[in-house]
Amino acid sequence: MRTIVTFLIVFGVLVIVHEFGHFFFAKRAGILVREFAIGMGPKIYAHMGKDGTTYTLRLLPIGGYVRMAGLEDEETELSPGMPMSLELDGQGNVQRINVSKKVQLPNSIPLELIAADLVDDLTIRGYENGDESQEVIYTVNHDATVIEENGTEVRIAPRDVQFQSATIGARMLTNFAGPMNNFILTIILFIALAFMQGGISVPNTNQIGTVQPGSPAAEAGIEDNSRILAINDKEISDWNDLTAEIQANPGKEVTMVVAEDGNERTISLTPETTENAGQKIGRIGVGPHMKTGIVDMVAGGFSQTWNLVKEIFKALGSLVTGFSLNKLGGPVMMYQMSSQAASQGIRTVIYLMAFLSVNLGIVNLLPIPAFDGGKILLNIIEALRGKPMDPEKEGLITMAGFVFIMVLMILVTWNDISRFFF
Structure with a gap:
């Protein structure tokens, strides 16, 4: 139980800190964050905040994400012929669109969809109450929500709050903010360790x-x-x-x-x-030997982080010259490390969190599609070209990167299981 609690705390802190970086700078850029998720897979808990973001906790502790408006793979699919129900506000505009069979909205209007534009015109057309003799058109509120098939309620994404509507600089900063937060967390954790042990080692x-x-x-x-x-x-x-x-x-x-x-x-x-x-x-x-001055301990947080960064780059270099799955680790490895740290006390747990945080920051900055570094690379290419890449090409590149990462994660996880349990 101690290991499980340690693992969940370490994992939770790392994911929340990383994703909060993306979340915070997306909000500053005027981008709607439709969902802030901790974990992957089936939803355990969901709550929509007043800021329009749905906060969810998901079953599998293998990551997390922020779901930003306007990214193609994050949009809710509304197709002609789809049955749904509409909840109207006091002015007769659509406030909620329900396409889920798991949720029932009292006093809602049943509708068979003909077409919907939730980006520019903000209208929805269909047949009301099964009457196909008359088409009805409703205006959709700018801040309306969609209850998706899995029961998760998220805001719609009008053009002005979409990711691509932000400036290239704001988008680049939003993509960089997750790893940046991991580096900041590492520095803070090493400073905390220095104060806990009464100094910084030399x-x-x-x-x-x-x-x-x-x-x-x-x-x-x-x-x-x-x-x-x-x-x-x-x-x-x-x-x-x-x-x-x-x-x-x-x-x-x-x-x-x-x-x-x-x-x-x-x-x-x-x-x-x-x-x-x-x-x-x-x-x-x-x-x-320890330096015990306050300035020394604060400076030590930065120097220890930098030393760890250099060691990680050496390890990445060794992957290039001699690739081996044994040099990589996934959630199973993280669980094993959490088990060892939990048995050695709070200082070891804090060091483990710092170690994993800086690793997460560096790995996410690798120029691999689907990673933050790959997204930043696409931002740079767009800035140099003076126009965005074709969405279909960008989508294919991102999908290829995602498939690569998923396959690698499966191989690493299986290798970890083989190493530790067989």
Whole structure:
């Protein structure tokens, strides 16, 4: 249960923060956000806000989306001959259009649709109450809603609130805002971690921080803020060198050259054996050197984010030179990581959230159709050409990208299941 709760919290925060970026800047650009969804698949809960956005919670915790007016694949299909019911406002204009068999509107008018224009003319034509001898035409309110076949109620999308009606700059910013929010969240989480642990670690020095009482380092007489100059005759220049040598020698005696107050001495100690991800590693009970100033901790949030970004780009580079599904992870991997983090405490959970957030931001900026980066690339092409791409071509490109991502997600998920459960 703890793992499930941790997974849902981490997943929920990442998706909400990412999608809120798109949502916020779409609203600022005058674009109608018809739906703000957390999760994918069947709807569990839906509520239409006063801002015209329907907020939904969906069954599958594998993502989320904002459904913006005017994007072709997000429009409600109204076809001739479709039965529906209309609810009118006080002026006799259509306020709600119901095409769902799951919802009944009291005092509504049954209509067999002939044609509807919910973009420019805002009219709907049809036969009322089954009477095909007389065609009726209704004016549709600019802020009318449609109750779709699955029961979700969303606003209609007149031309002036559609995505393509916004400026190219506003659309580009709307597409970029999701990843941007992930980077901001990562920085905030690393700053919070720095305050929780009382400082920011300094990995590029051989100076250690605190020594845990009762640990092998404490029993060997190593003091706080000492410098570890060498281990087994190998020079130690930073924290990574130190941890690599210690972890490689579980239960084996090592010789260390330690500097304290300007004096050097040689000591011997035996790292205790611990397990990490099924592997035995050594541990001596020392922490990294810390900077404890407020400015240092805030700056550390930025530097840690940047260091993580560089590591992710190195990992992406390794995918190009040697692709392997084992280098990728999906929801199952995220669940496994949540399980490990939940057992190690709140700090580990926060670090995991920061790690996944910056990963989500970078991956979404890759120039792949259906990703935010692919959409931004199309925005740039439109700006250079001075006119938008043909909607059919753009739709085909986006669909190809979507199919690619879905196939890759299925392969990654199956690979994760095979790795962790078989």
